[in-house]
Amino acid sequence: MTILEGRRITKSFGGLMAVNKVDFEVQEGEIFGLIGPNGSGKTTLLNLINGIFPLTEGEILFLGQRINGFKPYQITHLGIGRAFQIVRAFPDLTVKENVLIGSLFGAKRRKDIGAGMKAAEEVLNFVGLGARMSHKVSEITIADRKRLELARALVIEPKLLLLDEVMAGLNMREVEDLMHMILEVKRRGITILIIEHVMKAVMGISARIMVLHEGRKIALGLPKEISENKEVIQSYLGKRFGRRMGI
């Protein structure tokens, strides 16, 4: 079943086409990878999905419902969670309070603070931040902040999770930890759309991958097909270098 569908999604900033007529479907329960060189429009696409920018053209359907024009909080209430590339946790609050906010205002909209605290603790234990709950965000490491970003997206209890480069800046061991965590999230029945530059990670866990280049979709397929696709390699390495490599 299709959980998320984009039809001719287009976003222009003045004369710049950041996202250009992109069509795609994300199936329920899969991990859907989104890759492309810097500036190819990946993050913009996520911003369109969760309502931070309005679309210039096209439409987005979530579980068959048209969601363009919805505000970010409405989209959160429908069950789309988002972890940002640049950590957007609230710096003066503790780790637990940050996650608590999502459990109070997310898809469940809990009325009881105590119940919200419990849900926040569960999620924090799941991402391995159980021991850091009462620390301020400014006091924890980059790796922990990335985990916190994941926890903040999970605690709203999403059906679809948007992950934007949650592995950037982590060492190999930390990347592997996070990969296991993401697979565990998928096992629990949450669909995942992931942007990632760490190729090993995205190739390893995604069922299908879409490649953007200068706002356009240049490929969509299985990880193996993508890694052998000429146009994809050229978009990453440049045409000249690609030719020299014999591609």
Added chain:
Amino acid sequence: MVKVGRKEWFMIGVGGIFFLALAPSLLRGYWVRLLTSMFMFGILAESVNIIAGYCGYLALGNMLFFGLGAYIQAVLMTRFDFSFFLALAMAGMGASLFAAVVGLLILRLRGQYFIMGTMALLELMREITSNVPLTGGGQGITLPIFPGDVTNANLFFYYFMFGLMILTAACTFYISKSHLGYAFRAIKFDEDAASVMGINPTPYKTAAWAMSAFFTGLAGGGYAYWITFIEPGEVYQIAPSIKMYLMMVLGGGGTVLGPIVGAFFIEFISEVVWGKFLELHFLILGLILVFVVIFVPKGLMDLTRRRFSLSKLRAELKENRV
């Protein structure tokens, strides 16, 4: 400095309330009046705290609601023969309603644009009030005098402002522990991020401003009856707005007791300095502010949370500023 825990705060709070409740029987009229005005600024600083300390708006025009409250009180009591408390309720609700309606428009602005918007509103209200016959125009308006002798009047307003200050602090405490408080703090740091966490910012921002206006309006209403004569140029001033904001920053924005501590500190110091050094008043007050801001940038309340150490301070100064 010593670290102060929850239990200690409770003791300090109860002790302070007990002492202040008994104080008028021990003190002369002058001190009673000084404390009354300290309480009033406590209310005002705490009100600014709701919209600025918790929700992150640079609310430098809160005298708008003070003036509005004062004038609703004055007009209702003199022209329509309302009792003090009925008029007071109207003053609070009127200011609050006004904030909610204008807030839908003006709370879209942030930073310096928000300041400009609120200050323009303040000027606008002053001009309107100065030119409408109902409010007595630029000549001001005289309220009925409190029935009873001066001592009784002093006591009445002392307990009025004292009670209202405790009520304001209690409400702020409740807010800080509720959904509202968490939504406010999220909006303060990053409105988009708050929205992605499921918070619809508009109703929360409006609620914060309306609550701030409610308590400020009540204080304005009480002030009008206390002073018995108000004029537009006095109650719609910018300077006290800035003063209450400073009090909040000095004591610690986003904490429950901070703004009250800041208000007491500035009002008291200012009164003492004013009496001793008439001409150097602002210089001395300014110097004290500069020192506090350099040494405890998060406000006086921060001293109770961390131990004070010179080396740590030096490291912080190096890291953040200079």
